[in-house]
Amino acid sequence: MxxxxxxxxxxxxxxxxxxxxxxxxxxxxxxxxxxxxxxxxxxxxxxxxxxxxxxxxxxxxxxxxxxxxxxxxxxxxxxxxxxxxxxxxxxxxxxxxxxxxxxxxxxxxxxxxMAFLIPRLYQRAGVEDRLTASQAQYILIHVGKNLPETATLLRREWQDINHARERRAYALFCLGRWYELADELNEMDTYLASAFQLETDVLLQAIIAINLVRNADDNAQDSWVTYIMDILGSEGKIIAALEDMQPFIGENGAPQYLIDLLYNTNGTALAKHIRSLIMALPSCALTHQQALMGAICSTLFTPGYFEMMEVIPVIGHALRALTELGEKDPAFITVHHEVLSSYEVRLGI
Incomplete structure (x- = not known):
């Protein structure tokens, strides 16, 4: 041709x-x-x-x-x-x-x-078609990362109650990523911390908490972490909605993303809450149990994990919680024997 x-x-x-x-x-x-x-x-x-x-x-x-x-x-x-x-x-x-x-x-x-595309991207980012708008918004957080007008557009998209919830959620995730790319983390903390208290939609509030925890350097407010832990234990529509945000959470699913997020940014907070999360697992649907067990094991029980228990407290907390759960509900451990064995998880220690 x-x-x-x-x-x-x-x-x-x-x-x-x-x-x-x-x-x-x-x-x-x-x-x-x-x-x-x-x-x-x-x-x-x-x-x-x-x-x-x-x-x-x-x-x-x-x-x-x-x-x-x-x-x-x-x-x-x-x-x-x-x-x-x-x-x-x-x-x-x-x-x-x-x-x-x-x-x-x-x-x-x-x-x-690609700077020459910015005016066109701004136009596309606000059109009615969700796919067109979402693609433009994501490209903009890179190409327009040095422009405050990008943040203004994304805030407007997030706060527009006439938009579908999914579109608002996507724009909010984009806004959090823009703050990171633009190195405006102090502004993000100031703006989103107050927004967390005011937002009434549980999905949008969850995304605000995720953005705040991502950049908290092991100093996240307990209310943000607790909100994420509650989502992990809920197995409901919020987890399902987050699954649709693959550009932000990756391909391994929402439970894996959230466990990794807490482990890599706020390990102390995860250690504080991991027992309650594990002990609540039997009350969840089997598919959610499997997703969470896979996420917990792949994050905490990597090769050599046993030697790291003293320096990474969350590993020990998780092992003790699983041991306790196994004593109370042996059938639970039987159901998840395969994943526990694949990561060589040693209970009863």
Whole structure:
């Protein structure tokens, strides 16, 4: 398929034979990037798949990731009269931006090169279509991370009661991430700490608590931690709603994300509450029990955990709670024997 002159100009600036990719096949990328611009959906989908194999591998990113994203962004002004191609390119940019390791060498140059998109992203971030708005908001927290107008837009989206709850929740997660990327954590603490007290929607209040705990440096208010622990023990609609926020919580599920969050940022607080969480497990549905047991074991009982009990109190607290629970409810331990055995959890110590 012919290569447009405006794309060829960008392609000529790159040494595709030596660019870093996941599989050392960078020389194929120019044709595949051109395929993304195709009016044929099947050609474009095949091109997108082949590009993805080269630029993302097991959440790792490469020089080609940033180069491809930059070129795709620069193609957008040429696709204004091609709405299908436009949505495809914005969608591909979004998938790149949500990679958990995107902030490596090449990140700053990439987002700086996309500054020209900011007015268009602001416009898209407020449209009625939720997918379009969500993608634009997430791209904006990177490309517009140095602009207070980005935070203003996200606050407006979160607080707009005419929006669906899910859209408000997504904007609130974006706002928390924007504060981190913009290094405005003091402002976040001031603003969201008061918002936590005022917010009446339980999902939105949960996301505020998550954002505050993420950046509390083991100094989180107990009310924030307690709120998250209550969510973990509830197995209800909040956990289900958080599952839909994959760009923020990752692919391992809400229970795993929340346990990891507390362990990595507020281990002392997790140690304080882990017993009550474990002792409440038998009252939960089996699927939620399994999710929580898997999360607790994978976070706390990593290889060598037994030797770390003295320096990481939450490990000992969890072991003692599981031992106590096993004495009170042996059937519970039997049900979860497989996961406990796989992590070599030693009860009765």
């Amino acid at each position: 012919p290569v447009p002159d405006y794309l060829q100009k960008e392609l000529d600036n790159i040494d595709w034979d030596h660019i870093e990719t996941s599989n050392r096949q960078g020389e194929e990328l120019p044709a595949e990037i051109n395929g993304l611009l195709s009016g044929d959906d099947e050609i474009a989908a095949a091109a997108a798949t082949r590009i993805w194999w080269k630029i993302v591998y097991q959440e790792d990113v490469f020089e080609a990731t940033y180069t491809t994203a930059t070129i795709i962004a620069r193609m957008l002004p040429y696709c204004i009269d091609k709405p299908v191609v436009t949505e495809r390119l914005f969608g591909f940019l979004y998938e790149i931006m949500i990679q958990p390791n995107i902030r490596r060498d090449g990140y700053e140059d990439m987002v700086s090169s």
